[in-house]
Amino acid sequence: MSLGARWAANDWQTSDVSPNFGAGAFAPTAGTGGAIDSVAARFGGYLGYNAQISTSWIAGVETDFGWADNKKTTNPVPGTTGLFFGAPLIGLPSGSARETWDGSLRGRLGYLVAPAILVYGTGGVAWQRLELNASCTVVPGNSFCFGASHNETRTSTRAGWTVGGGVEHMIGGHWLARVDYRYADFGTWTQTFFAAGGTGIGFDDRFTAHVTARTHTATVGIAYKF
Template sequence: MSLAGPARAADLASFTKAPPLAASSWTGFYAGLGLGLRSTRSDLTSTSADRDGPFDLSGAVITQPFDGTGFRVNPYAGYNWQVGSGWVVGVEGDVGFGDQATTLHGFTYGPFFGWSTYQADSLSVRTSWDASLRGRAGFLLTPATLLYATAGLAWQHYDITSTCVSLSCNDATPAVVSSATTRTGWTLGAGLETALTGNWLLRAEYRYADFGSAPFAIARMANPAPVTETFDAKLATHTASVGLAYKLGEPVSASRSHPMAAQAAMLPSWTGAYVGLGLGARATRTDMIARSESVGDFAFDLTERANTRPFDNVAFRASPYAGYLWQVAPQWTAGVEGDVGFADRTTIREGFTSIFLADSQSPGESLSVRSRWDASLRARLGYLVNPRTMIYATGGLAWQNVELTSTCTSRPCTGFFALSPGVIRSSTTKTGWTVGGGLETALWGNWLARAEYRYADYGKTSFTTARSSTNPDFNPSVNVWDVAMRAHLATFGLAYRFQ
């Protein structure tokens, strides 16, 4: 089916007519600029604590996550060699600039002295610049579209800052302690790159990088004795970016020697139904906000308390999708699409059951947020930068399933407070909105490859955890939480179009 009338049909035929096939090559230097996201996965684990002698850490919660996601810009440059008719190898380097910090308020530096619960005290992990030097190897799906893998060395600069200024810090100095390091690690990823007009190359790329663990120490002078704690910071990152590069020398165009040259010359209309499967990552940004807390007849004042805690995470995601597209003009398309995403990831903060009980830091107390399936129903509007490559915007409704679990099975919970039930689990599906964009290119036959990014906002969801106690002074124990959730979705997809 086509919406083009007789007059527009002539224009469409003129636009989609295959250009003459001429010999060319991907060989040459190129330089470009990428824009995207960097999601950081960081765990801080206490390894020792000392105040007039070492403390035994075996009975304390010693690890907390400091995950987070931020925007990133990365200039890059490299050199490609076209090897034979269908293969490309090369070397590339890039530098990424992003400033993202994850802060846990009410946490200063350790399992014994760090849990002030005051908003003014905090521990934060901040990532700034990164860099990489990598090899690339790719296969030409069509003469102008390259699917590639990339791997090599990576560097990440980050710092850790402890702030302790509340009354619970007992005038410990210095109030702010910061330490920075640049770690060397490895990176691995893949991307899709397509030639536009002239010498311009458009790409979408995903990479994972692992930087291992780095030791840190925080020391303060306190009364009656100095306090020192050491811990390990484990760091890994996920980066997703879209880049535009300029190739020096001759432009990339179709080649008669390429094995897919005959199929690439056929340029059908984009109108039709399609189904596909996407693989990628979902970076969830989640804040848990304590609205109220009461025990028995007593309601706690949360004014100065650290009542917001981050529960961010990153998960791999599979997303079948389907839709219908109309080519409404020689260079414009419009359509509708739906997808369902499957990604199951839980972020757990041990030692947290409520603001009131958070000071105990006992194993067996925790709060967790689990994000599972998501879905969307969206409109699409696309522009054909050449007959076989479309850039598009998309937006519409989105849904996210989320589950909150409060665990209170420690000795203070079951003994002194005598609270039950030990585990409270609640789930809901939130409706929100999503907006994004992507790059889609026609391969051989009826196959389409795409790279897409979307942002989704699901607003706030209210959860209540209520426990009873055999002690009337503690009956009931009630907490009300708001969970605010947003998500970044990066996807590579392969679809089949029905004609």
Template sequence: MACRSAADISETSPVAAAYDWSGLYAGVHFGYVAGKSNLFIAGAGVGGTDVNVPLDPSGFIGGVHIGVNQELANRFVLGAEADLAYNNVDGLGTFTGAGALLKSELKWSGSARLRAGYAFDRILPYITAGVDAAKYEMSVITTGPGGSIPIHDETHLGWTVGAGVEHAFTDRWIARVEYRYSDFGKKDISIPLLGPGTVANVDLKTHDVRAGLSYKF
């Protein structure tokens, strides 16, 4: 029997193809949000001073995402993604001048973003940026007969940036970890308790860390 040389074996052995990130995918994610929010009311403090009440909502989120990637010949990966999350995120602040508590709740959030990364075979570190939106509610909680009085219930629009890494542990299933910073902007609000013409607004920013699982079609 003729012996095959190492060169012959090398020429006939199959070479594993690199993973291709191109295609449509969808999945689920969950995570934790730490928010920064401030309620500003002009002239509502003692002696007519301005009031700034930190609310800082925090809590857990869970949602879905869908996106598409295109891997280029140089291993750069470009894509677009949208996500929507239900939020169990809230915070409390003390409105000293009115002798009441303020409760803030982030009900849902979502974004539409572009992504860019570089593929190391089955590992894809990436950056992402785009527009986002969030439903933000606020109520005054009093000890009197009024109970909980809604003072803000609007959708905030803003922007988001972040970075993450994905790992394709099979040809179809992809795990990810991602960090995002979002600025949902500032909204003017009306507080009937303080009378008409009172200048007041509330802003919202969030830091969140998410883990997710996607299926590539």
């Protein structure tokens, strides 16, 4: 079992605002993106197999699963502040990024710096559940959403890579304690929002989000060696 914290580092970029109206109809005035970062407690477990391949070297494979509730909301969505046909947009959309469960399958290679202390590195494939939300309400004037009000949530299980390391100590009997850190990168998820608002003449609520998801996870753990 393990207990620790997970830092979610999400970079949200916005493009193709109201593409029905053509290039240049929307002019961003505060950049096209920004960070939506959060930190949350993480609870999980892990198991694996290790083999001593020489006097001081240990190699193995490990899998883990964890859950945390990372969530951050930003208002407005990065990249939506600007001018539409030369007039300031109002009623800008809010957006959020949320990470819940994660898991990984990794190789491990460690060195015994003392008979009961192992320093190791690890790396492999990782998975992350990511949820994006965007919402806005039609308001009088040059409203961002003028086809309809929206509240949309999209989810995806992202696959990526992870690398890290830690220190493991035999604390007595068959019990092992560890301190561990891992970095994971889940690539960029491209998602269009508000397409249901219509794309005919006179309205187009759409925009496209490009969210690059990365995490930093630090845990302490305890395990039983069979």
